Amino acid sequence: MPPPRQNILEIEGLTLSYRARGAVVRAMDGVNLVVGDGEAVGLVGESGSGKSSLARVVLGLVPERVSRIEAGRIVIAGRDVTRLTQAEWEGVRGNPVAIVFQDPLSYLNPVMQIGRQIAESILRHTPDLKVAARVDELLELVRLPPACATAYPHELSGGMRQRALLAIALACRPRLLIADEPTTALDVTTQAEILALLKDLRQRLGMAMLLISHDLGIVASACERIYVMYAGHTVEWGRTQAVFGYPAHPYTIGLLKAAQAARNAQGRFATISGDPPNLAELPTGCPFVPRCPYAMAECSRAMPGPFDAQGDAGHTVRCWRYHETASGIAVARPARDAG
Amino acid sequence: MAATRRFWHRFLAYRAGAAATIYVLVLVVIAVATQLLSGVDPHQLSNEVMRAPSPAHLLGTDELGRDVLLGIVYGVWVSLTVGFSAALAATVLGVVIGATAGHYGGAFDLIVMRISEVFQVVPSFILAAVIVAMSGPGLTRVVMVIALLAWPQIARLMRGEVIRIKQLEFVDAVRCLGVREWVILATEVIPNAVAPILAAGTLIVGQAILLEAALSFFGLSSADLISWGRMLNSGQRFLFNAWWLSLFPGTAIFVTVLAFNLLGDAIGSALNPRTTR
Amino acid sequence: MRGYLLSRLAWAGPIVFCILVINFLIIHVVPGDPIQALVGDFPTPPGYIEQIRHEFGLDQPISTQLGLYLLNLAEGNLGFSFANRQPVLGLVLDRARFTLLLMLQALTAAAILGVVLALAAAPRAGSLYDSGITALSLIGFSVPIFWLGQILVIVFAIKLRWLPAQGMISLRDTPTGWAAVTDVLWHLILPAFSVTIYYVAIVARVARASVLDAMSQDFVLTAKAKGLSRRYVLWRHVLPNALIPVVTVIGYNFGYSLTGAILVETVFAWPGLGNLFITSIGNRDYPLLQGIFLLTAIAVVIANVVTDVLYAALDPRVRSSYGRNA
Numbered sequence: 001m002p003p004p005r006q007n008i009l010e011i012e013g014l015t016l017s018y019r020a021r022g023a024v025v026r027a028m029d030g031v032n033l034v035v036g037d038g039e040a041v042g043l044v045g046e047s048g049s050g051k052s053s054l055a056r057v058v059l060g061l062v063p064e065r066v067s068r069i070e071a072g073r074i075v076i077a078g079r080d081v082t083r084l085t086q087a088e089w090e091g092v093r094g095n096p097v098a099i100v101f102q103d104p105l106s107y108l109n110p111v112m113q114i115g116r117q118i119a120e121s122i123l124r125h126t127p128d129l130k131v132a133a134r135v136d137e138l139l140e141l142v143r144l145p146p147a148c149a150t151a152y153p154h155e156l157s158g159g160m161r162q163r164a165l166l167a168i169a170l171a172c173r174p175r176l177l178i179a180d181e182p183t184t185a186l187d188v189t190t191q192a193e194i195l196a197l198l199k200d201l202r203q204r205l206g207m208a209m210l211l212i213s214h215d216l217g218i219v220a221s222a223c224e225r226i227y228v229m230y231a232g233h234t235v236e237w238g239r240t241q242a243v244f245g246y247p248a249h250p251y252t253i254g255l256l257k258a259a260q261a262a263r264n265a266q267g268r269f270a271t272i273s274g275d276p277p278n279l280a281e282l283p284t285g286c287p288f289v290p291r292c293p294y295a296m297a298e299c300s301r302a303m304p305g306p307f308d309a310q311g312d313a314g315h316t317v318r319c320w321r322y323h324e325t326a327s328g329i330a331v332a333r334p335a336r337d338a339g
Numbered sequence: 340m341a342a343t344r345r346f347w348h349r350f351l352a353y354r355a356g357a358a359a360t361i362y363v364l365v366l367v368v369i370a371v372a373t374q375l376l377s378g379v380d381p382h383q384l385s386n387e388v389m390r391a392p393s394p395a396h397l398l399g400t401d402e403l404g405r406d407v408l409l410g411i412v413y414g415v416w417v418s419l420t421v422g423f424s425a426a427l428a429a430t431v432l433g434v435v436i437g438a439t440a441g442h443y444g445g446a447f448d449l450i451v452m453r454i455s456e457v458f459q460v461v462p463s464f465i466l467a468a469v470i471v472a473m474s475g476p477g478l479t480r481v482v483m484v485i486a487l488l489a490w491p492q493i494a495r496l497m498r499g500e501v502i503r504i505k506q507l508e509f510v511d512a513v514r515c516l517g518v519r520e521w522v523i524l525a526t527e528v529i530p531n532a533v534a535p536i537l538a539a540g541t542l543i544v545g546q547a548i549l550l551e552a553a554l555s556f557f558g559l560s561s562a563d564l565i566s567w568g569r570m571l572n573s574g575q576r577f578l579f580n581a582w583w584l585s586l587f588p589g590t591a592i593f594v595t596v597l598a599f600n601l602l603g604d605a606i607g608s609a610l611n612p613r614t615t616r
Numbered sequence: 617m618r619g620y621l622l623s624r625l626a627w628a629g630p631i632v633f634c635i636l637v638i639n640f641l642i643i644h645v646v647p648g649d650p651i652q653a654l655v656g657d658f659p660t661p662p663g664y665i666e667q668i669r670h671e672f673g674l675d676q677p678i679s680t681q682l683g684l685y686l687l688n689l690a691e692g693n694l695g696f697s698f699a700n701r702q703p704v705l706g707l708v709l710d711r712a713r714f715t716l717l718l719m720l721q722a723l724t725a726a727a728i729l730g731v732v733l734a735l736a737a738a739p740r741a742g743s744l745y746d747s748g749i750t751a752l753s754l755i756g757f758s759v760p761i762f763w764l765g766q767i768l769v770i771v772f773a774i775k776l777r778w779l780p781a782q783g784m785i786s787l788r789d790t791p792t793g794w795a796a797v798t799d800v801l802w803h804l805i806l807p808a809f810s811v812t813i814y815y816v817a818i819v820a821r822v823a824r825a826s827v828l829d830a831m832s833q834d835f836v837l838t839a840k841a842k843g844l845s846r847r848y849v850l851w852r853h854v855l856p857n858a859l860i861p862v863v864t865v866i867g868y869n870f871g872y873s874l875t876g877a878i879l880v881e882t883v884f885a886w887p888g889l890g891n892l893f894i895t896s897i898g899n900r901d902y903p904l905l906q907g908i909f910l911l912t913a914i915a916v917v918i919a920n921v922v923t924d925v926l927y928a929a930l931d932p933r934v935r936s937s938y939g940r941n942a
Contacts, residue, residue: 059841086846094843101841106834111856111931120852121842152932165838172842457634460920461913462875465893466638469909472897473646473653545758552760553879557894571763575883578781582770589763597758 006078008096008176008208009035009058014072016050016057025279027053029232030072030303035176035208040199042219042240043212044255045229046276051212054229055180058210059099060089077175094172095125102181104161108153114164115139115149121171138167142197159190163197170201176208183218195222216259220244225314228252231277231287233303238315248309248317250292286319294321356605359598366595370416381405381413381565389581399583401573407583410565411591417566418548418595421482425547428486430540433493434532438524440494441501452498455491463488464553471559478564481554485547492539500532534610538603545599552592567592620935624924628917635913639906640685650674657900658698694910695903699896704907708889712911714784715888718877719870721804722811726873727866729812730819731859734827735850749821756814761876765810765883772806779806782885807884811876815869822865823858830858860930867923871916878912 016028028050035041045051056062058074064086073082077096084092101107109117115135122134136146142163153161162182169177179198183191199222202209213219219226220240227237228249236249247253254272274291283289285300292299298320305318373381385404392399398407440451467484474480504527513523554560555568556575567588574585643653654668669675671693673684694704733749773781780803785796830836831854839853840846881890889908896904928934 056837061837061840090843090845092843093841099841101834101838103834107838109835109839109853109857110933111860112853117838120839120844124843152936154933155936168838168842453630454634457631457638460631460871460916461635461638462871462878462909462916464875465878465909465912468893468897469905470642470646472900472905473642473902475647549758549760553762556760556762556879557882557897559897568760571760571766574766575762578766578769578883579774582774585763585766585770589760589766592760592763593758596760597754600754600758 006037007034008037008077009033009210010075012072014057014074015070016053016062017068017070019066023280026232026282027279028057031232031234032306033227033234035210037175038206038208039225040202040209040211040223042223042226043210043229044214044216044219044226046214048276048279049229050232051229052180055099055178055212058178059093059097060084060086094121094174096175097178098169098172098174099178099180100165100169100182103185104158104165105153107165108161110153113149114151114153114156117164118167118171121168125172134171138171141170141201142167158186159193162186162194166197170205174207176210177202178210178212180212181214183213198222216244216255228255231282232279233287233318235288235319236317238309239312242309242312242315246311248315248322249319250294251288296320353605353608355601356609359601359605362594362598363602366415366419369412370419373413373416379409381409389577392583398587399581401584402577407570407587410570411567411588413565414567414570414588414591417478417564418551418592421478421485421551422544422548422599424482425485425489426540426543428482429489429543430493430536432486432490434497434536436490437494437497438501438528441498441505442524451494455494458488458491464550467550468554468557468559471554476559476561481551481560485550489543489546492543493536496535496539497532501528504528504531535607537610538607541599541603541606545596545603548592548599549596620928621925624921628921631917632914635910635917636686636689637682639910640682642906644678653902654695656698656902656904660698694907697901697904699899699901700904704903707892707904708907708911711887711889711892714886715877715881715890718804718807718811718881718886718888719873721808722815722873722877723866725808725812726815726819727862729816730823731862733820734823749817749824753814753817753821756817759813761810762879762883764813765807765880768806768810769883784887807880807886810880811873814876815873818865818869819862823862826858826861827854830854833857856930860927863926863930864923867919867926870919874912874916
């Protein structure tokens, strides 16, 4: 009998705020997110939705002086890490949780050879291994030629740098790999290669993955479950087929429609009507109200849910009108649809 | 003019700059006064040799009984003359050379820039000292040597400005209207370059005063001219018994050079449209 | 790396040539007979003047003279100092050792102090510290360095009697072995401090800016995300990146500290080039003065090239940008 699946990451009602020039900005507000051991989970949202803050806060990498966790908790492999000191965080970073950032050039040390940057991870987490052999092994794993060990970051192409960054993260032998927009800085062909590599490695190494992206297609193809984030709130989550097949939150619906329109219009960039949220001046209640075609008076009073969307087990949504939206995506023409 | 008013507003907001301005103005008055007033002889010897500061001689007397305070007051003339004339000469030289180099470009530009690089690499005090030592002291020579060493700073600024303006489209338009090149230079480049050049020129005044003091300290000034550096030279000989011979003239040099450096900074930030204080 | 080195040498060549030409021009531009500039005002043995006239071809056209002058320099013939009864080259090189000792001390002190100050202050971006650095560099830029030396002598040697005022070694009882080394170091403190003050200010300012800049770089996040300790990240990731501008500012200001050392030596009777320089002024020993200028100027050019090489050694991006093209 297999043991019950544990959760590698649990985030409950997490609220994170930044202080900047006297103003307080909530980057995350009551965020819920769970990643099971070995599971691939996607996190989708526009830039500024709090995705990257989430990736960083899970590793204690948000700037200490200007940020504060106001509520909620983060549990990693059963351990509550919400109030760890910087020194204690060192025991979490890399193993069990590692991260791959976007923009691989600026995230690699320009004056250190790639092999050395990978070796640092090995020496930190598995010092008893033969380091040079293990570096070669990792380069092979991410499909980089062995000569890259002595190369400097500026000598590599964008795709190769992203692979190097991936090797650095994998060298820590993480149980959970967070990939923050890992393909955004790359061209389309390289994007596909990196994505295929990520999927392949995840299965081979049996690690969990939290894939963060604004690109619905990437997330849909790689992840078993999806979280949708808007203005610091997780507004809808569930199994990929459920969330993308029967979206219940108006924002998810908008995202999917926009993606579909973009596909049809062959490259013409389609977006949801209205301005992206300004985190410093969020309305009370649901933050999507200003752009929501379904908004009603109730929505401005309090953040709804989470509610069970009742289609698929675990499909959860934070919208008062999820009954109508969930059933009516394909047919309903909302009165205020400006698009 | 609003721009002028804005300049003064910013300039005075930079308090150190305002203080430096007042100090420099006072120095100018002193320098002129020492040249106009007769009847006081700073070379006046007396029997009161090597006296420590006292009510009779506020800053003491030197080995020949000359009053140190009087010496410092009369030394203002040399420092300011050298400072202003050297800076002026370097600025004129730099503006002309820099503008020509930037305007014509090509081999001439390359050679000029290389030469200016040489002057920036070479230890300027040593070169100045060698030239003055071999050609004999004299204020004019000192001024010429300092100007010779300082012009590249201005030339580089000027050249950069000329090249920048040359690339702008409206210059082409004006040129098509038949306006001569030098008119364009004079009317378009100079107003833009005034701010950084004025600031750099002011800093050169300070450098020149410092350089002159160092030359005089090394004995490279004529003995009949009272200068602060020369006073420090005799201070060096009596370091063990007469501290006031070193302390006061040196303070005069330090404060004066500091004032010009502050002034240069103030002018630079007051005229620069990009700085907001 | 080789291409880069060649490009730097290609930069240095014409500069050195210009320096030689300047030296040649001084002889001829200065009022009076060029022979005086070549020999100096010290009494010379009979026939020497004629020999020099011939060696430097003073009766020939100026272009030939330049050629002969350069040829003489190439043979290491910088002239003869009759005041010291020695060839100029050997004399200058001999005295340069002591000046170098003084400068290296100042350079090292400035580098260490500057970086330590920057590291200590960088995490706390305080305006008080900023003002301190600004004030220090403004003072360092404005103070006559020889006067600063005089004041230090008056306060610490004469009034407080903590440190020796003059010379490089104690004259009364000449120590040996380690005692001699500490004796020299003891004598070094005041002159080195005078040379250092401006240096510390510029190094501290640059180091602070570059440490702050390096700490805010993205790769620091990657390093932290590996689980590396804060100290390790600071030393192995932040510092190597932050040191690059620091090394260049130290190297490019070599000329400043050289001039500073020469000015300060007189005050402390330090037996280096500065002292040789000022006695040569008194002796009207022109070949020696020119020799000092020539060699110090070339030393500064060499320091610039060495700095460029160090820069490339620290930053692989510089190396490869030349490796392919040049």
